[in-house]
Amino acid sequence: MLSANLTQLLNQQIGLELYSVNLYRQMAAWCDHEALVGCAAFLEAHAEEENGHYARIFRYVRETGAKAVIPALPAPPTQWQDVAAVFAATLEHEQTITRSINAIVKAAYAENDFATVGFLQWFTNEQHEEEHLFRTVLDKARIIGTEGKSLYWLDKEIGKLAKGAAAN
Numbered sequence: 001m002l003s004a005n006l007t008q009l010l011n012q013q014i015g016l017e018l019y020s021v022n023l024y025r026q027m028a029a030w031c032d033h034e035a036l037v038g039c040a041a042f043l044e045a046h047a048e049e050e051n052g053h054y055a056r057i058f059r060y061v062r063e064t065g066a067k068a069v070i071p072a073l074p075a076p077p078t079q080w081q082d083v084a085a086v087f088a089a090t091l092e093h094e095q096t097i098t099r100s101i102n103a104i105v106k107a108a109y110a111e112n113d114f115a116t117v118g119f120l121q122w123f124t125n126e127q128h129e130e131e132h133l134f135r136t137v138l139d140k141a142r143i144i145g146t147e148g149k150s151l152y153w154l155d156k157e158i159g160k161l162a163k164g165a166a167a168n
């Protein structure tokens, strides 16, 4: 059984993962609007991954006998200055998620809830991978550039990162 504190923290994380789904999907819509189809495919695929994260935590809370709750979500931004700003925002967002996961791991340790510590191990590994992925995307933007024809090639490169999407 989850403590009230861990239930609240995990439900809060459910909200953060759902917000991530909406944020990345909204970013995909912005990219589509800017004719950046590769970036849009990448972000759409990533929104799907976040949906998997949400479902994973939701299921875990239910399995413990605690009540999983879907919280009200703030609307994501709809406008970014350019594609570099989009990807700077993704890395920043993932860093926020990492801090949040770490705080829950810490709370689970403090309560000797080792099942929850074990459950969250997957998320700590995932956050390491996600921060690496978005850092790689930002590096590509810096090296290839985001002006004129560079933007075309950057979009193609990022499209290649979209899992399961025929973006190139």
Ligand SMILES: [Fe+2]
Pocket (backbone or CB within 6 Å): 017, 020, 049, 050, 053, 097
């Ligand atoms: Fe996530």
Ligand SMILES: [Fe+2]
Pocket (backbone or CB within 6 Å): 020, 050, 094, 097, 130
């Ligand atoms: Fe993520």
